[in-house]
Amino acid sequence: MQKTSSRLLSLLSLLQSRRDWPGTVLAERLGTSLRTVRRDVDRLRELGYPVTAAKGPDGGYRLGAGAQLPPLLFDDEQAVALTVALQVASGDSGLGEASARALATVRQVLPARLRHRVDAVRVSAVGGRQEPVDGAVLLAIGEAVRAREVLHVDYRGPDGPPRRVQPHHLVSRGGRWYLVGFDLDRGDWRVFRVDRLALRVPNGPRFVPREVPGGDVAAFVLGRFRGSADGGWPCRGTVVLGLPAARVAPFAGDGVVEELGPRRCSLVAGSWSWVALAASLGRFDAEVEVVEPVELVAAFALLAERFARSGALAGPGGAPGAGAESAGVGDAVGPL
Incomplete structure (x- = not known):
């Protein structure tokens, strides 16, 4: 038979693995008697674990939530x-x-x-300087989401009228916290940066939650950042690059790369505007042949005019280092 301490840990692990446990099943799994299970449950209660007992022939047990945080057990x-x-x-x-x-x-x-x-695993947040987020604000928003209570908030400062928001989800993206909610004053869904929110108390009335457009919170937030309703890029085009697919794929992001030959590949990519898409494709430092659509062709022409004017303004000789070969994907380390 296991020692009392190891048996308690085994019992705790079982109670954490599912909602309800009949006492006889626990005794069988632990290789002990039902009376010993009852004594061990009492010991867990003394340690702060809120184990409740259900009436019935098997005397089932359940690990619930308590007023204090007891010791935790993780695999x-x-x-x-x-x-x-x-x-x-x-x-x-x-x-x-x-x-x-x-x-x-x-x-x-x-x-x-x-x-x-x-x-051996070191994780760091990558990105620019982030505005501080008050942990108490995060907790207050999370509680309002669970309680389905309307939030009264000031957004981007107290100068404007307060906003009434039905909070639905608290999400993190790129090192920032965002509140996804339905703005009652605007009559539409909004994504608010939490570090720009000031909460007013008390909260408003309870509400019946609506479904986030599309039913997928992650896709909805991604779509708002990309400027589209369905989560995809609003501008998407196909080009042929004068580079091997193996050289392009590591830098294609969510684009789709298809090999066309030893030195050619097709790339289907997207961005928030046609000019932004054309500029992003220029980072590959290779010949670009636009397959579709015509809007992408026009964006390349517009960029060519802008760059030509910039080159003319540099005057004879150009900027320092002009004429030197660039180090793009086609040469060495890939796009910067």
Whole structure:
């Protein structure tokens, strides 16, 4: 029979794995008697775990939520995932200090085999300087989302009238926090940057949640950033590049690359405007043949005129280093 301490950990692990457990099943899984299971449940309660008992012939048990945070038990994969997530969160200027302290606490109690795995994975937030986000604001918004209560907010400063927002989702993208909600004053869906929100108290009345357009929150947010309704790029075109597909694919992002020969490939790519798409294709430093549409051809012509004027303004001899070969995908390390 297992020692009491190891048996308690096994019992706790079972209770965390599913909602309800008949007492007889727990006794069978632990290789002990039903009476021992009852005593072990009482010990877990003394440690702060809110284990409730259901009446019935089997005397079922359930691990619920309590008033205090008891010791937690994670398996190996959960522990590694938690520490990686805390590394990501520690880069957030609003939650960084608390996340760093939580990461240090978790790492300290990890077994050596897991600590080595975690130390081998270093996650950093990549991007520009982010505005700080108050952790209390995140919690307040999250509570309003769960309670389905209308938020009264000032957005981008207190000068304008307050906005009434039905909060639906709190999401993170590119190191920033965003609130997805239905703006009652605008009669439309909005994506608000949380660091630009000031909450007014108290919250408004409860509401019946609407469905996010398209039914997919991630696609909706991505679509708003891309300027389209369906999550795809509003401007999408096909070109043939004078480069091997293997050289283009690592830098194609969400584009689709197809090999056409040893030194040619097709690329289907998108952007928020035709000029932006043409400019992004220029980074490959290779011959570009537009297949479709005509709007992309016109964008290349417009850019050619602009660049020609810029070259003329540089005067004889051009800018420092003019005439030197560039280091694009076609030459060395790829687009900058």
